[in-house]
Amino acid sequence: MIELSKISKDYYTEAGTVHALRNIDVKIQSGEFVAIMGQSGSGKSTMLNILGCLDQPTAGQYSLDGINVGDKDDTYRSILRREKFGFVFQSYNLVPRLSAVEQVELPLIYQGANNKREVALEALARLNLDDRAHHFPQQLSGGQQQRVAIARSLVVQPQVVFADEPTGALDTQSGQEIMKIFSDLSKEGITIVLITHEQHIADQSSRILEMSDGLVVSDTLRARDPL
Amino acid sequence: MTIIDAIKIAFRSIYANRLRSILTALGMIIGVASVIALIAIGQGTQQGVKQEIMGLGANLVFIQPGSSTDQSTGSKGGRGSSTTLVLSDVDAIMDAEIEGLYGASGQINFPAQAIGGGNNDRVDVVAVDAEYAYVRDLNIEYGSFISDNDIARKSMNIVLGHAIADSLFPVGDPIGESVRINLGGKFGFNFRVIGVLAESGGQTVQDTAVYIPIPSLMNRLRFLKNPTGGTTIQQISIKIDENADEQVIKSELEDVLLIKHDVIEPDFIINSQNDLVNAASAVSKTLSILLGSIAGISLIVGGIGVMNIMLVSVTERTREIGIRRAVGALSKDIRLQFISEALVVTIGAGIIGVIVGIAIAVIVNGRMIAGQQMATVIELWSVLVAFGVSSIVGLISGSYPAHRASKLDPIVALRTD
Numbered sequence A: 001m002i003e004l005s006k007i008s009k010d011y012y013t014e015a016g017t018v019h020a021l022r023n024i025d026v027k028i029q030s031g032e033f034v035a036i037m038g039q040s041g042s043g044k045s046t047m048l049n050i051l052g053c054l055d056q057p058t059a060g061q062y063s064l065d066g067i068n069v070g071d072k073d074d075t076y077r078s079i080l081r082r083e084k085f086g087f088v089f090q091s092y093n094l095v096p097r098l099s100a101v102e103q104v105e106l107p108l109i110y111q112g113a114n115n116k117r118e119v120a121l122e123a124l125a126r127l128n129l130d131d132r133a134h135h136f137p138q139q140l141s142g143g144q145q146q147r148v149a150i151a152r153s154l155v156v157q158p159q160v161v162f163a164d165e166p167t168g169a170l171d172t173q174s175g176q177e178i179m180k181i182f183s184d185l186s187k188e189g190i191t192i193v194l195i196t197h198e199q200h201i202a203d204q205s206s207r208i209l210e211m212s213d214g215l216v217v218s219d220t221l222r223a224r225d226p227l
Numbered sequence B: 001m002t003i004i005d006a007i008k009i010a011f012r013s014i015y016a017n018r019l020r021s022i023l024t025a026l027g028m029i030i031g032v033a034s035v036i037a038l039i040a041i042g043q044g045t046q047q048g049v050k051q052e053i054m055g056l057g058a059n060l061v062f063i064q065p066g067s068s069t070d071q072s073t074g075s076k077g078g079r080g081s082s083t084t085l086v087l088s089d090v091d092a093i094m095d096a097e098i099e100g101l102y103g104a105s106g107q108i109n110f111p112a113q114a115i116g117g118g119n120n121d122r123v124d125v126v127a128v129d130a131e132y133a134y135v136r137d138l139n140i141e142y143g144s145f146i147s148d149n150d151i152a153r154k155s156m157n158i159v160l161g162h163a164i165a166d167s168l169f170p171v172g173d174p175i176g177e178s179v180r181i182n183l184g185g186k187f188g189f190n191f192r193v194i195g196v197l198a199e200s201g202g203q204t205v206q207d208t209a210v211y212i213p214i215p216s217l218m219n220r221l222r223f224l225k226n227p228t229g230g231t232t233i234q235q236i237s238i239k240i241d242e243n244a245d246e247q248v249i250k251s252e253l254e255d256v257l258l259i260k261h262d263v264i265e266p267d268f269i270i271n272s273q274n275d276l277v278n279a280a281s282a283v284s285k286t287l288s289i290l291l292g293s294i295a296g297i298s299l300i301v302g303g304i305g306v307m308n309i310m311l312v313s314v315t316e317r318t319r320e321i322g323i324r325r326a327v328g329a330l331s332k333d334i335r336l337q338f339i340s341e342a343l344v345v346t347i348g349a350g351i352i353g354v355i356v357g358i359a360i361a362v363i364v365n366g367r368m369i370a371g372q373q374m375a376t377v378i379e380l381w382s383v384l385v386a387f388g389v390s391s392i393v394g395l396i397s398g399s400y401p402a403h404r405a406s407k408l409d410p411i412v413a414l415r416t417d
């Protein structure tokens, strides 16, 4: 369970201080499928990055399963990302010059796992990418690249997957395929926190957080639409 | 992350930037290779000089004209402009009956053209006493060396060095044949061959020399006369007992000549073979160190190149670093990755540099370069030093870029294009 209390994030720029998050309180239970919506600049990515321990808040407390992560160092947060979190980004964020299977092996390398190739190929197979295992990012379609990124996020069997507009760069068809994957993962019990601009995507979640100007302005639990 | 994975990643990215990696490595390769090759040449020269001096025959003391403050007459050539050493000094030394002194011979050297058997060759003419063969341990292959009789009669007899005998008389027995020694133009003298020296074994000076009795030329060559009427000589070689105290003999010799020359300050220089070896070693050791240091500078320059490229690489791959951090790479994993990359480049360059350096040393060895016979001695320590220094340079020049990479904020790195 993730709990943010009184989380603020300020950016200090030459033009002045930007209050990206203002005293936010959010609790996410494990197994939830949370969609974060809101206008551009409302602080969605900032909150997601803090939730995923990629970024640190300026003030407030972050606790994960009762542990105050704010007290922990960079190594601890890295290990959290490595062992418990998966990330999917709008721009895929694949490493250039690595084949699909090598992308998926990355988290395993840092875990020091043994049968990396085998496990990575399994993860790819699960996303129907077996035949693309040795393709490089520039040889894959956007949807395929995003599936590689999802395979990479899943290969360590994370507790939570954070996705920042995962369908943002995709056409409707590929976007739907990706959302189907997230729905399935959610059904398996993996916690999902996903940012989207599109209502029909948010409709597939179990809870919608609406953000505006650094605040959570609405928090709606909903019955899931059958897919 | 394991070291193996780090090295694999390093190889991948080095391969991905092949040309850049090769150019970066080239600086280190040149540095390592030149350290090894130049030190090998320096050591080879040192050893060559040492061997040459030791090969002069054991337990020798040399006296040459000049004062110790007169730099124009070095300890080696003995062809100084001073005319203070004369043939009668040799008699004075022998008459002094110095304990442990076995023999002495005066000597004059000059280059000339030797013509004989229808051939001709450049030779070093060495005008000597009969004692010379004994003093310098010369071995006769055929015939005999210059005798006391030759000296007394001022005979026009000549003994040929092995190489000269071969080049003038490739077939047949040279003994009894006539050899003309030409000093320039039509100015020359005819000699009769009475002996041929055995091959010296590496000592080219001795093999390409010809030996004649000193007095034979005395009256004919004006430059051999000094103002007092004595025969000027260039060097006296003295054989001493190998167990004798070199310093004692040197000081007794000095006393004899000071009295004979009637001077207070020596107008001659006495060197033992050991003095010469030490002097020559000191010179070539300095040379070795100098060459090695120059090469060492190129190692440092190479290291700066490695650091430069690593910094560029970190900047270029900022986003990749962000991705790796996002999927769980620890700060130290990123550091390890970049250090490995720098080390793979520099150690690879070190290995290639060692091979190239040894290859150069081996190829150069024994070859004539710019009229010099090159000799190289590959020193294990130079290989270890070159390789070690290049690895340390790699470690140092990789450390700072790797540190920078490891300190990148994951989220900032991810946002970089």
Ligand SMILES: Nc1ncnc2c1ncn2[C@@H]1O[C@H](COP(=O)(O)OP(=O)(O)OP(=O)(O)O)[C@@H](O)[C@H]1O
Pocket: A011, A012, A013, A018, A019, A020, A038, A039, A040, A041, A042, A043, A044, A045, A046, A047
């Ligand atoms: N590194 C930064 N430096 C300064 N300001 C920043 C930085 N990152 C974000 N901001 C500001 O913080 C606010 C929230 O940004 P954030 O990226 O969280 O918005 P978002 O809701 O994800 O928007 P979008 O839908 O466009 O992705 C914005 O006003 C943005 O300009």
Ligand SMILES: [Mg+2]
Pocket: A044, A045, A046, A164
């Ligand atoms: Mg955003």
